[in-house]
Amino acid sequence: MDVLAEMLQGIRAEGSLLWRADRQSPWSWLADRSAPLTLYAVLHGHASLSRGADADELRAGDIALIRGGADHAHGHCATLRAPAPGHGPRAVVIAGTYGSTDLAGRRLLDALPEYVCVTAESGTSPALALLDEEIDTIGPARQVVRDRLLVSLLAHTLRAWLAGAEPDSPGWHAALGDPVVARILYAIHSSPGHPWTAESLAAHAAVSRATLYRRFIALFGESPLSYLTSRRMTLAAGLLAGGEPVAAVARKVGYTNPFAFSTAFRRHHGRPPRSLHPQDRIC
Secondary structure (H helix, E strand, O other), X not given: OOHHHHHHOOEEOOOOOEEEEEEEOOOEEEOOOOOOEEEEEEEEOEEEEEEXXXXXXXXXXXXXXXXXXXXXXXXXXXXXXXXXXXXXXXXXXXXXXXXXXXHXXXXXXXXXXXXXXXXXXXXXXXXXXXXHHHOOOOOOOHHXXXXXXXXXXXXXXHHHHHHOOHHHOOXXXXXXXXXXXHHHHXXXXXXXXXXXXXXXXXXXXXXXXXXXXXXXXXXXXXXXXHHHHHHHHHXXXXXXXXXXXXXXXXXXXXXXXXXXXXXXXXXXXXXXXXXXXXXXXXO
């Protein structure tokens, strides 16, 4: 089960902001505080990334991620600037912003620390070189290609970070190393519409309910049934946005009663299911 892939589905780069700067010292660059996630990649030279009292030196091939946006206001205060003397006066940097549009994307952002850095030793994504070329390209589907490359670069960066961040891995990644929790995650993600209960989930993992809850909450900070509801509501939002009828979506995510589904959906998303249905939107 590829949990990272599923969460990346909720990270959007459509219409993203992407730019490259070839700067001569002295220079500085303030992170876009409105973006949920900003990526900096150093192509040439060195740069210093300051976050409050903390600062990190980035060199060619290094990639840094900064959380920001309204839901992560504490993570937006970051400045990229010319390095200390002796590191060379010139730097070429690419920066791109991502948006988060659904619960899966927000869950990924919540799982990440405020700052992630992957060094050149971890391997450079081919998407970085392609992205550098695409910035100056003029032609059909230019924005689409940029968006796809940005998401590809993000996926590669997170994969490299997770491979070397075992002690600090987010709960859903560390959970894959727990045979009990991993079994429950697989069950929920593969069959979200199944009428799961606390007892049936515990039986599926061949442990007691108390053991299951203790291990699941330790990694996720919520119960298995709460996670199941979140998973169902994320799926429902995507299906509704794709045009499926409310009653059909309710059945697919495990609700035999559309009214019960509507109540759960409104409680979770703060709006009724029909507000996401294309036929019911008011333009």
